Amino acid sequence: MTELLYFKDNYIKNFNAKIMAIDEEKNRLTLDRTAFYVEGGGQETDKGWIIFQGGKLEITKVQKKGKDVWHKFKKSTTIPKEGEEVEGELDWERRFYLMKAHTAQHVLSHYLLEHFGANTVGNAVKQPDTRADFHPLNHNFTEEEMATISQEVNEIIAKDMPVSIKFLQREEAINFLTEKGYQRQYLEMVPESVKEFRIIQIDDWDWSSCGGTHVKSTSEIGKIKIIRRKNVGAEKERLYFNVIE
């Protein structure tokens, strides 16, 4: 079982770990601990490097299979051995963009909940275009409206709100989030096996159950720009945005 270091600390760029297994055929390895974000929850995987005695592997994808986290690497003539101590290094420029985009998505999601009564039912945090899907929303945003939403969301972001992570037991978390205005039906969709919820709180603005990586304060985001929209089903509207500075 791989310990996920980013679960509690989103700012780890380098870390030490031990190689638990190497799969030479599939060019992948597992570690006892990792700060690489594991693909899932709408956020793209981290990339970076594993540095070992005599070489460096380029990590292209990180995925969970059962209890283990597999780090896929580019084929290399020299690879480390099982049991070896290595150093992991994240592609921080990429990761930091994803952190800013993910926190911005939560700010935008709450804006849509407050102004349009729409819940966020899907997301994809990517570089450069991040998107979120809103439901129920029977509205095709115009260019002008998208510019207004971008501006108002940027005003909220500029308030420099602290972002914190807290852990609550399942029932407690569902009750807490329901009180904050989220729909119980969506919260209960989280598999029963999840006993503890990780809640990302943006000051007194937003509370979300989320496993992703986030900045520590909204001022780190800079600004966003909504770039396009798309209808993706009955009463379902998708917005795409970029983090622009």
Ligand SMILES: [Zn+2]
């Ligand atoms: Zn999230």
